[in-house]
Amino acid sequence: MPVLDLGLIFRTSPIDPDLIRGKSQPLFPSGVAEGYWLKQASMSPYAGSMYHGSPLLLSLLGPLTVQRIKGQPSHLFCSLVFVIADILSAMLLRGIGHKLQMAYGLNARLLGLLKSPRDKEGILPSGDIAALVYLWNPFTIVCCVGLSTSPIENMAVILALNGAVTRRVPLAAFGLVMATHLSLYPAILTIPVIFLLGYGLDAPPLKLFLQTRNVESDNRSSTSSASKQAKLKPTAHLPFLWRTVVHFVFWVLVWSLCVLVLCGLSLSKHGGLEEMFKRTYGFILSIEDLSPNIGVFWYFFAEVFDFFRSFFLIVFHVNILFMLLPLAIRLKHRPCFLAFIYLAISSLLKSYPSVGDSALYLSLWALFVNELAVDMKFSFFLFCGYLGVSLLSPVMHNLWIWRGTGNANFYFGNAIGYACFQIVFVVESVSAMLNHDRALKKCNPNHQEVKN
Amino acid sequence: KKKMKNLTLVVMLLCYSFASSSGDTTIHTNNWAVLVCTSRFWFNYRHMANTLSLYRTVKRLGIPDERIILMLADDMACNSRNQYPAQVFNNENHQINLYGDNVEVDYRGYEVTVENFLRVLTGRHENAVPRSKRLLSDEGSHILLYMTGHGGDEFLKFQDAEELQSHDLADAVKQMKEKRRFKELLIMVDTCQAATLFNQLQSPGVLAIGSSLKGENSYSHHLDSDIGVSVVDRFTYYTLAFFERLNIYDNASLNRSYDPRQLMSTAYYRTDLYQPHLSEVPVTNFFGSVMETVHTDSAYHAFSNRISNSKIKSDTPFNQLSEQDVKEDLRNTHNQNDELKTEKQKCPYSEMRADLHEKLKKIENVDTMVNLSIAVMILVVMVSSSLL
Numbered sequence: 001m002p003v004l005d006l007g008l009i010f011r012t013s014p015i016d017p018d019l020i021r022g023k024s025q026p027l028f029p030s031g032v033a034e035g036y037w038l039k040q041a042s043m044s045p046y047a048g049s050m051y052h053g054s055p056l057l058l059s060l061l062g063p064l065t066v067q068r069i070k071g072q073p074s075h076l077f078c079s080l081v082f083v084i085a086d087i088l089s090a091m092l093l094r095g096i097g098h099k100l101q102m103a104y105g106l107n108a109r110l111l112g113l114l115k116s117p118r119d120k121e122g123i124l125p126s127g128d129i130a131a132l133v134y135l136w137n138p139f140t141i142v143c144c145v146g147l148s149t150s151p152i153e154n155m156a157v158i159l160a161l162n163g164a165v166t167r168r169v170p171l172a173a174f175g176l177v178m179a180t181h182l183s184l185y186p187a188i189l190t191i192p193v194i195f196l197l198g199y200g201l202d203a204p205p206l207k208l209f210l211q212t213r214n215v216e217s218d219n220r221s222s223t224s225s226a227s228k229q230a231k232l233k234p235t236a237h238l239p240f241l242w243r244t245v246v247h248f249v250f251w252v253l254v255w256s257l258c259v260l261v262l263c264g265l266s267l268s269k270h271g272g273l274e275e276m277f278k279r280t281y282g283f284i285l286s287i288e289d290l291s292p293n294i295g296v297f298w299y300f301f302a303e304v305f306d307f308f309r310s311f312f313l314i315v316f317h318v319n320i321l322f323m324l325l326p327l328a329i330r331l332k333h334r335p336c337f338l339a340f341i342y343l344a345i346s347s348l349l350k351s352y353p354s355v356g357d358s359a360l361y362l363s364l365w366a367l368f369v370n371e372l373a374v375d376m377k378f379s380f381f382l383f384c385g386y387l388g389v390s391l392l393s394p395v396m397h398n399l400w401i402w403r404g405t406g407n408a409n410f411y412f413g414n415a416i417g418y419a420c421f422q423i424v425f426v427v428e429s430v431s432a433m434l435n436h437d438r439a440l441k442k443c444n445p446n447h448q449e450v451k452n
Numbered sequence: 453k454k455k456m457k458n459l460t461l462v463v464m465l466l467c468y469s470f471a472s473s474s475g476d477t478t479i480h481t482n483n484w485a486v487l488v489c490t491s492r493f494w495f496n497y498r499h500m501a502n503t504l505s506l507y508r509t510v511k512r513l514g515i516p517d518e519r520i521i522l523m524l525a526d527d528m529a530c531n532s533r534n535q536y537p538a539q540v541f542n543n544e545n546h547q548i549n550l551y552g553d554n555v556e557v558d559y560r561g562y563e564v565t566v567e568n569f570l571r572v573l574t575g576r577h578e579n580a581v582p583r584s585k586r587l588l589s590d591e592g593s594h595i596l597l598y599m600t601g602h603g604g605d606e607f608l609k610f611q612d613a614e615e616l617q618s619h620d621l622a623d624a625v626k627q628m629k630e631k632r633r634f635k636e637l638l639i640m641v642d643t644c645q646a647a648t649l650f651n652q653l654q655s656p657g658v659l660a661i662g663s664s665l666k667g668e669n670s671y672s673h674h675l676d677s678d679i680g681v682s683v684v685d686r687f688t689y690y691t692l693a694f695f696e697r698l699n700i701y702d703n704a705s706l707n708r709s710y711d712p713r714q715l716m717s718t719a720y721y722r723t724d725l726y727q728p729h730l731s732e733v734p735v736t737n738f739f740g741s742v743m744e745t746v747h748t749d750s751a752y753h754a755f756s757n758r759i760s761n762s763k764i765k766s767d768t769p770f771n772q773l774s775e776q777d778v779k780e781d782l783r784n785t786h787n788q789n790d791e792l793k794t795e796k797q798k799c800p801y802s803e804m805r806a807d808l809h810e811k812l813k814k815i816e817n818v819d820t821m822v823n824l825s826i827a828v829m830i831l832v833v834m835v836s837s838s839l840l
Contacts, residue, residue: 039819059822168837174829258829266822 036062097127150356514741603643
């Protein structure tokens, strides 16, 4: 906890946000301020070209961008809100990690890998590590200081995951609806959330439990339903808790209705819901804004012919969609990890990537240190890669735009390098997790043949 | 009795003629400047410097390039004899470069002819002549006409090939007056025997200033040993010395006298055609762009574009017209809205929606309502997640 306090102090120190905003990353600076000003001037907040977010966010954060206290740096209230959002996210991550860690320990004991409670000390406290990684990640700090809306989006995603992990269905539904409302891509998280609610927490594949005959009776509710099922009936199918999922769908509908009604209300004078969908989701899907960011699409769409533009838009968005199904099939026994992979892929392939997305999936990665830290290859290479890219990116941007001694290719090369490192990271994580499962199978001391 | 009748007739005629000659109810709306340098060749450097100095002064005091017609032979700045390429000075201290980035010459080189000059003054151009080369003045314009070069008894030499005679000038000015192309005209001429050029002028509203009388020469001011030729004439030099001390807000009047000993000639003012007293006329009436503003209380309408072409003389009747037009348009749109509303009322669902919309419009603070609802939502989330 004292470490968390240090994090808080570090953020509220008067770092000049303009310095960060002046740098490359399009952290959507002052978009909220412009949207709020337009709203106050009785115009649609989407009339300018800077604000493409939710009207609810505007009505919450807008007044904060204007209020000032004498002697304090401007946007103090906004920064405070983002700091609070980050701290909440860290605490929620800690909760998720705690649950996962307990499930890990339990599964290990059920599989007979741990003989006595003393062995549990070998398990790393993934919750604390994930929370610390999130708070101290330079990407998170940059997002918070640079006043982008990423901390709030990240908080919504983590809220959804926490609700799903701790089986609080309304919370999970609320988090998912808010995350999808703020940026479109967390919609793909419905699959892992439904798996979390239906199948339960991350666990080794069912086969391992079936192969284990020495199963101790354990009635703790944090057990995955897989091991319970294996105790009761030696079938090869996991039960799916339909009731919880239907409950979840109901709450999703309730929250979506609320959000849509509120948005329609706040935009009733300026074009209504259609305008909002066109300007928020339409903006994300059609990639109208080609200003440089840490992703790779802006460069491509700046030179593609108009005739092929819709084709390539469809290709790039389907690129995310067609990875969903195979991963879901392969990793359905580990829904939390599946959520992490989905987030990593979407932050790689989304229309306007930013460092806030990487902050999120890097801290989610830390939730799985117990499984991944041993097996992951290239970890040092990836670490150096991320460090180098994040240091060079503002330099290249400066050379290109402010000094004029470089050109777009400098910055774009950096972005391509970053994308490559992300891809290697995702692939390595998945293979490390699958290797871990295979290793579990091998070192299972009670290995016996399954009789079909 | 016949004598009395004749007398009264004559008096009435006189009054009428006075009235017609002085009857100028137009207001001064804009200023124009026509600056002509009639010489070419390197040794006439000072004439181009004269004209460019006047150009600079007139621009500095507020007349924009669109309302300046500058006629120059323009062969000094890039002359191979010019030690300071693309620079023209009017003083040996070289402090001001007159040929800066924003010099717009309208007639250059061999276009500076008597024919073009007279076409500019009278406005009789061929169809293809662009707007920047036309003097588009109207009856509210004050025009400054400045000419410099070599002149003589009732003539002005144009580019060593032709001459402008005093009656040509007088005819052109008379045509301008007939066509109502100026309200007041100030002609300044800096040549030898300049006053003779005005002998034939008869149009009212013209003030003429010449640098020398018949039989006198106008002299250059000083020689620049660096450039090798004289760089400015005396008359223009002392005129500029007067103007350099002014800015656009000054009230200096036209009534200033030139010292004949400094000029080495006698400056001549022809004021008989010009009604206002010189001491009451501010210099900026001709040399700058400061004008009297007339304040009206009527609002600005987009319709006024239609009306402004017909030379507004007084503001109120036209503005009343335009307000009436606005009211009529508003009434029309209201009628259309009512018709649309009656059609929609047939469907009950849209009735409900319309009612909702009206209620929503009445709610003034939508934002606080939205914020409250969000807070309620969050409360519900927390309560339900702790209960369930």
